[in-house]
Amino acid sequence: MDLRTEHTELVRRAIKQDEAAFEQLILLHSEQLYRTAYVYVKNEQDALDVVQETVYKAFISIGQVKEPKYFVTWLTKILIRNCYRVLNQQTAVADLIEQIPVMESSREEHLDLIDALSHLRKEYRDVLVLFYFHDVPMKEIASFIGITLNTVKTYLKRGRAELKKQLGGLDYVEARSSK
Amino acid sequence: MSKHDLQNDYNQIPVPQAALQERIRQGMEQGKREQQIKRPKRLRRLVVSTGLAASLLITSTFVIPSFATAMAKVPLLGQMYRPFLEQENTGTAISQKQLATKINQVASDNGIDIQVIDAYYDGATIGMNLTATGVPNVKAEARSGLYELFKGDKRFEGTETMELVHFKQVKGVWQGRIEYTLGETKLQDTMRVPVVLTDVFGVKGNWAFNVPVKRLPVVEQVYGTTVKNPIYQTEVTLDKLIQGKGSTSFDYTTRSPKKERARVEMTLLDSSAKEIIHNWTNSTQSVKRTKTGTAAIEQSRLILGNYVIPKGSYLLQPSLSIDINTQPIPLTEPLPYRQQSETHPLEMTITSIETTPEQVVVEFSKKSSSSQSDMKLNISRSMRLLEGTEPPDGREIKPKVTVLDAEKQTFRSTFRLPEPSEHTREEYYLETGYSNTLVNTPLELRPIPFTVN
Numbered sequence: 001m002d003l004r005t006e007h008t009e010l011v012r013r014a015i016k017q018d019e020a021a022f023e024q025l026i027l028l029h030s031e032q033l034y035r036t037a038y039v040y041v042k043n044e045q046d047a048l049d050v051v052q053e054t055v056y057k058a059f060i061s062i063g064q065v066k067e068p069k070y071f072v073t074w075l076t077k078i079l080i081r082n083c084y085r086v087l088n089q090q091t092a093v094a095d096l097i098e099q100i101p102v103m104e105s106s107r108e109e110h111l112d113l114i115d116a117l118s119h120l121r122k123e124y125r126d127v128l129v130l131f132y133f134h135d136v137p138m139k140e141i142a143s144f145i146g147i148t149l150n151t152v153k154t155y156l157k158r159g160r161a162e163l164k165k166q167l168g169g170l171d172y173v174e175a176r177s178s179k
Numbered sequence: 180m181s182k183h184d185l186q187n188d189y190n191q192i193p194v195p196q197a198a199l200q201e202r203i204r205q206g207m208e209q210g211k212r213e214q215q216i217k218r219p220k221r222l223r224r225l226v227v228s229t230g231l232a233a234s235l236l237i238t239s240t241f242v243i244p245s246f247a248t249a250m251a252k253v254p255l256l257g258q259m260y261r262p263f264l265e266q267e268n269t270g271t272a273i274s275q276k277q278l279a280t281k282i283n284q285v286a287s288d289n290g291i292d293i294q295v296i297d298a299y300y301d302g303a304t305i306g307m308n309l310t311a312t313g314v315p316n317v318k319a320e321a322r323s324g325l326y327e328l329f330k331g332d333k334r335f336e337g338t339e340t341m342e343l344v345h346f347k348q349v350k351g352v353w354q355g356r357i358e359y360t361l362g363e364t365k366l367q368d369t370m371r372v373p374v375v376l377t378d379v380f381g382v383k384g385n386w387a388f389n390v391p392v393k394r395l396p397v398v399e400q401v402y403g404t405t406v407k408n409p410i411y412q413t414e415v416t417l418d419k420l421i422q423g424k425g426s427t428s429f430d431y432t433t434r435s436p437k438k439e440r441a442r443v444e445m446t447l448l449d450s451s452a453k454e455i456i457h458n459w460t461n462s463t464q465s466v467k468r469t470k471t472g473t474a475a476i477e478q479s480r481l482i483l484g485n486y487v488i489p490k491g492s493y494l495l496q497p498s499l500s501i502d503i504n505t506q507p508i509p510l511t512e513p514l515p516y517r518q519q520s521e522t523h524p525l526e527m528t529i530t531s532i533e534t535t536p537e538q539v540v541v542e543f544s545k546k547s548s549s550s551q552s553d554m555k556l557n558i559s560r561s562m563r564l565l566e567g568t569e570p571p572d573g574r575e576i577k578p579k580v581t582v583l584d585a586e587k588q589t590f591r592s593t594f595r596l597p598e599p600s601e602h603t604r605e606e607y608y609l610e611t612g613y614s615n616t617l618v619n620t621p622l623e624l625r626p627i628p629f630t631v632n
Contacts, residue, residue: 056209132186
């Protein structure tokens with residue numbers, strides 16, 4: 001059984017409320033879930049909160065997935081929703097204390113990317129994260145966000161340009177998008 | 180910055196493995212509890228539940244009071260959070276009775292020493308007690324270790340052999356317990372248990388042990404008593420009781436139609452049918468599942484940790500939760516749309532779906548061929564309109580339900596759409612609530628009488 005078939009089979013079992021299959025799926029995607037959450041919320045504790053909430057919501061609603069091939073998209077959508085919920089809370093707290101806590105001392109190289117992404121418009125960021133980190137096809141992204149395929153392409157283009165400006169040159173993204 | 184590789188940067192974001200595993204476990208536990216809440220009958224009369232089984236096949240115990248207290252303060256999570264219950268561990272009874280075998284194996288890495296103090300094998304449960312020294316000052320959520328049992332041993336593949344062990348400090352010593360319930364049909368008298376810890380208190384490393392365990396004397400009673408229900412096409416046989424020194428296990432077999440999964444919950448009653456309440460959360464596990472031409476045969480083991488059943492007469496009451504796989508239907512589904520089960524006497528039919536820009540109105544009927552009082556089914560409460568394009572994204576709209584004809588059991592669910600609606604009619608799906616209702620209305624079989632000599 002190839003990896004894709006095995007993954008599809010796991011999703012089918014999870015949809016039928018097979019807890020072991022669900023857990024295996026989550027563990028397969030756990031690092032990706034955490035990293036994406038981190039890209040959005042920018043600290044470990046909030047990223048872990050987001051993952052936990054995502055696992056919880058996915059667990060109780062896995063039966064709603066109709067097509068196993070959409071599992072990753074579905075899970076990522078829940079994750080991103082939770083990220084925005086946490087970001088809203090962070091904003092509320094920051095408004096309250098009139099400062100945004102930033103842990104400068106723990107900042108590392110990878111935070112360049114996170115910083116750059118966090119400065120993008122929400123629409124561009126979602127599209128870039130889905131396309132580059134979760135390998136979601138453009139057509140699915142369109143369906144996922146509820147926009148047209150052309151709008152996805154526009155967001156990708158503008159998002160890339162904006163990222164390029166922030167990071168100072170991105171050959172990689174251009175290379176991938178031309179595939 | 181030149182030639183910045185976006186994915187490389189992404190992959191360099193460090194992942195706190197132990198904390199992540201723990202949060203995944205907590206997320207699943209939250210989900211399981213939510214499902215239990217949605218199943219009031221189970222909660223009310225639950226003695227032992229298959230629903231909670233998987234997570235507790237391995238229990239890593241020792242409650243962390245500060246962590247539990249901290250979690251309890253978190254809104255929402257606080258209500259949901261319930262730490263592992265030490266009193267439900269077989270190891271708790273074994274330690275109290277001083278029946279564990281001294282081991283004293285030590286492994287050291289990165290300045291942390293892990294010692295396996297003792298180990299036990301009782302009934303169908305193996306376990307060991309650990310201590311840790313050289314522990315860094317860490318946050319509450321990092322007071323755990325990630326371990327794997329039986330790595331590479333095909334006999335244990337597919338079971339949850341990778342888990343977290345939680346540590347608590349007792350008189351200045353960090354202590355933890357690993358416990359695992361065996362799902363083999365034939366249990367051996369002695370075993371060697373390979374254990375590897377790879378992440379302890381947030382420190383990565385390799386702490387490997389090979390722990391010998393010898394089974395404590397057990398009393399086994401074979402019964403072979405079967406209860407059948409021809410309407411449900413299901414029968415349950417109580418095969419065997421395994422009475423250990425700190426645990427009691429029941430082996431039983433369920434035969435049900437192949438297409439639908441019958442999950443069995445057992446309630447232990449005394450001879451006068453009074454429930455024997457213990458706050459167990461563990462644990463039933465599937466030992467073996469086979470299929471014949473039309474039937475699914477599932478051998479299961481129910482393990483009650485820290486409970487030794489006294490001599491006497493008892494009843495074991497099986498109830499079946501029928502788990503069928505249904506999918507949300509599009510609003511354009513041809514009507515009438517009927518849902519029924521081979522096992523469960525309930526069926527429902529959707530007779531009409533009308534949509535306007537403001538609302539979706541669904542009319543449906545239900546009927547049951549059983550007079551069992553449990554058949555007060557509540558489809559009307561569990562029907563949902565799911566919003567969004569493929570795939571459904573989890574947003575739900577609850578209906579206002581009116582009874583059209585109580586005698587004929589016909590109903591109308593009205594879903595008010597959000598304004599302005601972002602979606603077309605094709606972007607809504609109806610979750611009928613049928614499968615959820617089946618799971619939530621267990622079918623009771625006659626109790627199985629048995630005697631413990």
